[in-house]
Amino acid sequence: MSNDPRPDEDFREKQKQARVEINKLDADRVHDEPERIAFFNAVYQRAGRDAINVPWADLHPKDKLLDWLKDKKGQDQTALDIACGLGDNAEAIAEYGYQTAAFDVAADAILWAKKRFPESLVQYRQADLFDPPSEWLEKFDLVHECYTLQALPPKMFEKSARAVANLVKPGGTLLVYTRILPEPREQAGPPWPLIKDQAEIFFTLGFKLVSEDIFTIDRPDRQIPHGFYEWKKMG
Numbered sequence: 001m002s003n004d005p006r007p008d009e010d011f012r013e014k015q016k017q018a019r020v021e022i023n024k025l026d027a028d029r030v031h032d033e034p035e036r037i038a039f040f041n042a043v044y045q046r047a048g049r050d051a052i053n054v055p056w057a058d059l060h061p062k063d064k065l066l067d068w069l070k071d072k073k074g075q076d077q078t079a080l081d082i083a084c085g086l087g088d089n090a091e092a093i094a095e096y097g098y099q100t101a102a103f104d105v106a107a108d109a110i111l112w113a114k115k116r117f118p119e120s121l122v123q124y125r126q127a128d129l130f131d132p133p134s135e136w137l138e139k140f141d142l143v144h145e146c147y148t149l150q151a152l153p154p155k156m157f158e159k160s161a162r163a164v165a166n167l168v169k170p171g172g173t174l175l176v177y178t179r180i181l182p183e184p185r186e187q188a189g190p191p192w193p194l195i196k197d198q199a200e201i202f203f204t205l206g207f208k209l210v211s212e213d214i215f216t217i218d219r220p221d222r223q224i225p226h227g228f229y230e231w232k233k234m235g
């Protein structure tokens with residue numbers, strides 16, 4: 001696990017201020033696939049290795065993931081963290097015994113994660129969710145994605161969900177951690193929190209829902225609805 005302190009209110013406030021500049025990178029964009037990739041590359045490049053400049057950086061694994069892992073140690077099992085960002089979730093998965101790979105499309109995110117965790121057991125690499133190494137297809141006992149589906153434009157949602165689903169071994173587990181919208185409404189985005197029907201797309205991709213945890217993350221100025229879903233791939 002990282003030695004970075006958990007973000008406090010001061011960190012969150014600075015992160016919020018930095019977001020104003022980051023939003024400018026994203027303003028008036030078309031939100032197609034190459035533009036999203038360019039946006040993420042730009043965020044990590046201009047961050048200067050300061051996580052305040054990465055709006056989604058928590059510098060700590062998600063508590064829901066840690067709770068899940070406590071009962072599901074991964075001896076002899078393989079895991080993949082999709083779009084791993086700065087690596088905290090991937091590190092937690094590896095610490096619980098999974099042979100863990102993690103990737104992100106942004107090369108700078110991967111370099112940064114490797115620098116933060118020099119002794120890591122995680123196999124980090126730069127890769128694109130939409131063009132993953134062929135040996136990864138249906139390979140992993142556990143696939144985890146956090147804030148990736150919601151970070152990609154709604155018009156790419158089905159394609160994104162399929163790409164995530166394709167990495168899970170038949171009989172394997174998929175964990176999805178995402179913001180949700182309790183009621184459908186127009187969304188400016190990014191991010192684009194998932195509405196109920198979207199969150200349930202994995203039914204149509206051959207998965208069974210094992211558990212669904214709906215909760216809020218509380219910030220001083222707002223409450224952010226979230227879902228943490230465990231899916232099992234049938235077959």
Ligand SMILES: C[S@@+](CC[C@H](N)C(=O)[O-])C[C@H]1O[C@@H](n2cnc3c(N)ncnc32)[C@H](O)[C@@H]1O
Nearest residue numbers: 040056083084085104105106128129146147151
């Ligand atoms: C909102 S961030 C979440 C990062 C990390 N999962 C976390 O929770 O901190 C979304 C991540 O998706 C990555 N990403 C975007 N498009 C991608 C793609 N096509 N393939 C792989 N990663 C991608 C971005 O570089 C970024 O790190």
